[in-house]
Amino acid sequence: MLNIKYELTKEKKAKPDENNLGFGIYYTDHMFIIEHTEGIGWHDARIVPYQPLTLDPAAMVFHYAMESFEGLKAYRLPDNSIQLFRPEKNAERMINTNKRMCLPSLSVEDFVQAVKAIVETDKDWVPHNDGTSLYIRPFVIATEPHLGVRTSKHHKFIIICSPVGAYYSTGINPVKIFVEDEYTRACPGGTGFTKCGGNYAASLVSQVKAHDLGYEQTLWLDGVEHKYVEEVGSMNCFFKIDGVVYTAPCVGTVLPGVTRMSCIELIKKWGYEVSEERLPITKVMEASKEGKLEEVFGTGTAAVISPVGELRYEDEVAYINDGKIGELTQKLYDTLTGIQWGKIPDDMGWTTKVCD
Numbered sequence: 068m069l070n071i072k073y074e075l076t077k078e079k080k081a082k083p084d085e086n087n088l089g090f091g092i093y094y095t096d097h098m099f100i101i102e103h104t105e106g107i108g109w110h111d112a113r114i115v116p117y118q119p120l121t122l123d124p125a126a127m128v129f130h131y132a133m134e135s136f137e138g139l140k141a142y143r144l145p146d147n148s149i150q151l152f153r154p155e156k157n158a159e160r161m162i163n164t165n166k167r168m169c170l171p172s173l174s175v176e177d178f179v180q181a182v183k184a185i186v187e188t189d190k191d192w193v194p195h196n197d198g199t200s201l202y203i204r205p206f207v208i209a210t211e212p213h214l215g216v217r218t219s220k221h222h223k224f225i226i227i228c229s230p231v232g233a234y235y236s237t238g239i240n241p242v243k244i245f246v247e248d249e250y251t252r253a254c255p256g257g258t259g260f261t262k263c264g265g266n267y268a269a270s271l272v273s274q275v276k277a278h279d280l281g282y283e284q285t286l287w288l289d290g291v292e293h294k295y296v297e298e299v300g301s302m303n304c305f306f307k308i309d310g311v312v313y314t315a316p317c318v319g320t321v322l323p324g325v326t327r328m329s330c331i332e333l334i335k336k337w338g339y340e341v342s343e344e345r346l347p348i349t350k351v352m353e354a355s356k357e358g359k360l361e362e363v364f365g366t367g368t369a370a371v372i373s374p375v376g377e378l379r380y381e382d383e384v385a386y387i388n389d390g391k392i393g394e395l396t397q398k399l400y401d402t403l404t405g406i407q408w409g410k411i412p413d414d415m416g417w418t419t420k421v422c423d
């Protein structure tokens with residue numbers, strides 16, 4: 068159990084217009100901080116007014132990307148209570164990330180306690196409109212001033228929160244995806260399975276390239292042969308081919324998404340075959356030509372489910388389901404969002420109440 072001290076703001080900010088929240092633009096009144104010092108462990112848990120950090124310019128996070136993060140959401144239910152979706156899965160994943168990155172971790176219990184505490188403090192910021200939510204961003208940074216490369220003796224774990232709009236405010240439009248065959252996101256033995264800023268810094272070059280070619284996101288192939296499909300931008304990716312649902316195995320180069328895990332559980336429950344065998348991009352393109360590529364979708368906390376309407380690989384383009392959302396994609400979207408916003412009963416036991 069963390070002993071959290073509260074220093075509440077004297078000047079609450081004006082709330083933004085719930086119809087125009089966007090993603091990651093507005094921040095709530097408070098933030099959670101706890102310090103980690105080598106030899107002492109975690110100390111000084113507190114909730115303070117949202118404010119800039121003061122760090123030494125030699126702080127190790129600035130030089131060697133010694134950072135990790137998580138992403139989850141709080142949802143407002145029809146009865147105005149607030150809940151989280153599988154927050155202990157984010158806590159467990161952050162522990163796995165931090166082991167790889169030599170960063171300290173909170174226990175699962177302390178992580179969930181901290182998330183609940185900041186959401187409850189800023190509960191008025193959990194928006195009400197359909198499809199809106201409070202995005203929660205926990206992160207760890209190495210703050211010791213030191214230019215030699217080694218692990219840091221001092222870290223901060225911080226949680227900030229941002230009210231975010233309905234991802235599909237203009238309806239669910241399938242995205243156009245560019246299959247990246249030049250750059251690599253992750254390699255065996257690397258950091259692909261971690262949520263660390265460095266992975267994203269190294270991926271932007273492909274995002275820019277995809278945008279320049281008129282595509283919205285990049286589909287990454289494996290880093291060794293550039294042959295097997297792995298992930299789409301910040302989402303896991305699923306392919307329904309001839310009745311079977313494929314998604315890349317989480318064996319070190321793929322981020323183990325909470326949404327991915329939840330989709331696999333639902334798809335199996337509904338009686339489909341799910342394959343986590345490696346899937347060659349050539350098999351996807353062939354299936355498309357034979358009319359067997361039934362559905363493609365990305366999964367992640369921000370969008371929940373994002374249907375893919377078009378895939379470009381080298382000089383070939385696969386058009387999926389006439390640019391419309393597929394039947395399974397729609398069912399997953401309705402079920403997951405139904406459970407998250409409390410519109411259908413949570414018979415999977417996935418949600419945790421923050422406050423009534």
Ligand SMILES: *Cc1c(COP(=O)(O)O)cnc(C)c1O
Binds near residue numbers: 262298367368
């Ligand atoms: C966060 C993330 C995902 C999605 O994970 P969720 O837990 O479902 O939000 C997928 N891929 C990458 C690279 C990510 O960083």
